[in-house]
Amino acid sequence: MEQLAAAGYAVADDILPIGLAASLRTELLALEAAGALSVAGIGRETAYRRDGDVRRAAIRWLDGGTAAERELLSLAETLRRVINARLFLGLFDFECNYIAYPIGGFYGRHLDRLQGERNRVVSFIAYLDPDWTEVDGGALRLWRDPDDAGEPVLTVLPRAGRVVLMLSEEIPHEVLPANRPRHAIAGWWRINRA
Ligand SMILES: O=C(O)CCC(=O)C(=O)O
Numbered sequence: 363m364e365q366l367a368a369a370g371y372a373v374a375d376d377i378l379p380i381g382l383a384a385s386l387r388t389e390l391l392a393l394e395a396a397g398a399l400s401v402a403g404i405g406r407e408t409a410y411r412r413d414g415d416v417r418r419a420a421i422r423w424l425d426g427g428t429a430a431e432r433e434l435l436s437l438a439e440t441l442r443r444v445i446n447a448r449l450f451l452g453l454f455d456f457e458c459n460y461i462a463y464p465i466g467g468f469y470g471r472h473l474d475r476l477q478g479e480r481n482r483v484v485s486f487i488a489y490l491d492p493d494w495t496e497v498d499g500g501a502l503r504l505w506r507d508p509d510d511a512g513e514p515v516l517t518v519l520p521r522a523g524r525v526v527l528m529l530s531e532e533i534p535h536e537v538l539p540a541n542r543p544r545h546a547i548a549g550w551w552r553i554n555r556a
Pocket residue numbers: 461469474487502520535537546548
C-alpha cells in the first residue's frame with residue numbers, strides 16, 4: 363500500500379498463495395484446451411487502442427464459477443478494502459479476466475482505461491506460471507506516467523504468486539514477447555461514477 367500510494371504502482375510476492383496460482387493455472391489451461399478463450403477481439407481492441415497498443419493474447423472473463431475463482435475474488439475484495447482504507451479511492455467493484463499469451467504473445471504499451479470511460483481506477487495483475495526466468499521473456503515493463511517517454515521505471519518477471527497493482531489511468535505498461543506460454547489474471551477495481 364505504501365508503494366502504491368507513493369509511486370502509483372506496487373509489486374509484491376506471495377500475495378496470491380502459490381497453491382491458488384497453481385489451481386487457477388490448471389483451470390486456465392483447461393479452458394484453453396477446450397477452446398473456451400477468445401482472442402482479444404477487434405472491437406474491444408479498438409476501444410483499447412489509445413496509445414497505439416496492440417496485443418496478442420486470448421482472454422476469458424472470470425466469474426467465480428469455481429472454488430479457485432471464488433478464492434481469487436475474495437482476495438480481490440480484501441485488497442479493495444485495504445486500498446480504500448489507505449488511499450481513500452472509493453473503489454467499488456472488481457472485474458477480471460484470465461489472459462493466456464501464446465509463445466510470441468505480447469501486449470504493447472497502454473493504459474488500462476477504456477476509451478470514453480474513466481471508471482477503471484486500480485489495476486491488478488497476478489501471475490500463474492512457476493519457475494519463470496529472464497530467458498522466458500514476457501516481462502512486464504512500467505513507466506512513471508503517461509508522458510514518460512524514457513526507459514521503464516520497473517521491469518517485472520511474471521512469476522507465480524507475484525501481484526502487481528497500479529493506478530489504471532496513470533501507469534503505462536507493456537508485456538514483452540513471451541518465449542513460453544504465459545498465464546495471468548488481470549483485473550480492475552472501478553468506482554461508481556453514476
Ligand atoms: O499480462 C500482463 O502482465 C499485463 C496485462 C495487462 O496489462 C492488461 O490486461 O491490461
